[in-house]
Each structure stands twice: as structure tokens, then as C-alpha cells.
């Protein structure tokens with residue numbers, strides 16, 4: 001009887017599909033983040049954003065750990081915080097899914113960053129829920145990065161990617177970088193008119209894997225054949241020898257303007273990217289667990 005029951009349980013596990021990416025949930029996160037208003041690093045609003053992220057991760061059964069430090073920027077000294085949630089897998093080697101949750105500081109207009117800062121954080125929250133419900137051969141880490149945006153108006157020198165540089169520095173020091181096998185960076189994926197292009201700074205095999213998955217899903221209209229060169233939070237990882245891909249749509253009319261609001265983004269875009277990104281882990285795992 002027990003054996004029969006065990007068989008039933010196993011059969012049920014086999015037929016119960018893992019959860020799918022639900023853009024309605026991701027959209028609700030995006031709406032909540034935008035409702036907080038501008039969320040630049042060091043502001044009370046970004047603290048409120050962290051509270052929301054922590055609560056939503058907790059609702060998915062995950063605990064966020066904080067990586068906090070004081071950062072000297074060209075204009076001020078501010079507290080920055082990366083948030084990390086880990087889903088243990090069968091092996092300790094890990095795939096990191098990252099994105100930034102800060103929005104660029106603008107004093108002359110109200111910048112709520114629906115796609116730029118909002119979409120990546122909202123996306124990672126829904127990704128966390130889905131991956132938590134999956135049997136993961138490798139450990140999965142969700143990394144919410146602070147300080148991607150430059151504090152000064154223009155992107156220059158080291159006045160940007162504060163969170164990713166800090167994370168990689170610490171990971172080198174505590175040797176946790178050795179178990180970091182791949183980084184999938186998500187940035188600005190909300191654009192209603194999705195135009196993804198391959199980033200030539202990214203690791204070719206990882207980029208190829210994502211674009212092939214997109215093609216398999218019939219998303220050639222969203223994941224285009226062209227390429228571009230992007231400076232983003234993946235660069236410190238690449239410099240440290242971690243394979244990394246940046247999934248970003250910088251072909252966005254509302255980029256760094258007051259128009260980067262809910263009107264410029266869509267749940268459909270979140271769904272398209274969600275489906276494609278979730279097609280990647282099995283392929284990344286197959287490659288990484290080969291030896």
C-alpha cells in the first residue's frame with residue numbers, strides 16, 4: 001500500500017508541470033514599483049522598494065539577504081544595498097539572474113523608470129516564484145542590484161554599476177566567485193515595442209543560447225538578428241571571467257525621459273522575455289553539468 005502510494009506520488013510529481021511565468025503577476029509588481037515613484041539610490045523611496053522586494057520574496061518562500069555599503073559618488077556619499085535570494089539546487093555551483101532596481105536620479109522631471117529599473121525588478125520577482133517551484137540541478141540566485149545608474153547626468157567612468165562592482169569585489173574576496181557559473185542580466189525589458197538585440201560584450205555561447213530559444217518559441221520579431229554593444233552590470237562579471245549575457249532593449253523611445261511610465265511598457269513584453277529566459281536554465285544546466 002505504501003509502495004502503491006509512493007508510486008502515485010511519484011506519478012503526480014511527474015505530471016505536475018513546474019509553474020510558468022505569469023506576466024499578470026510581474027505586471028502587478030511593476031505597477032507597485034512605479035507607484036512608489038522615483039527610486040534613486042540612497043532615497044527613502046528605494047528603501048521602500050527594498051521593503052516591497054523583501055516582502056514579495058518572502059511570499060514566494062525566499063529570504064533576501066542584504067549586501068549593504070556606503071558608496072562615495074561624484075555628488076554624495078550614500079548607502080547602497082544589493083538584495084540576494086538563493087534557491088538551493090542539487091549542486092552548489094550557481095546561475096545568477098540579476099537586474100537593477102534603482103532608477104536614475106533626475107531633479108528636473110519626475111522619472112519613475114517603468115522599464116528602466118522597474119521592469120527588471122518586477123521580472124526577477126516573478127522569476128523567483130517560478131524557479132522556487134522548479135527542481136533545480138544547479139543553485140539559483142536572484143540578485144537585485146543597487147546603483148546601476150550614474151549619479152551625474154552622463155554615464156562616465158566609475159559613476160555607474162556600483163552594485164555589480166561591489167558584488168564582484170566581495171565574491172572575489174570570499175571566493176564565492178568560483179561557484180558562479182553564469183550570469184543572466186535583465187535590464188529594460190518592458191518596452192511595448194520589444195526590440196532585443198544581441199550585445200557584443202556578452203559571452204557568445206550564452207547569447208546564442210538565448211536567441212536560439214527565442215527562435216524556437218517563434219519570437220524572431222522581438223529578439224532581432226542585429227547586434228549592439230552595451231555597457232551594463234554584466235561588465236564587472238565578464239572582467240572577472242564569469243560568462244554573462246545582458247538581455248536588454250535599449251531601443252526604447254522613453255529611455256531616460258519622463259515618458260518611461262506604465263503607458264510605454266506592456267505585460268506582453270514581460271511574458272515574451274519570461275518565456276524565453278525560462279527556456280534557458282535547462283540548456284545552461286546541460287552545458288554546465290556535462291563534466
Ligand SMILES: [Zn+2]
Pocket residue numbers: 104116149256
Ligand atoms: Zn537607465
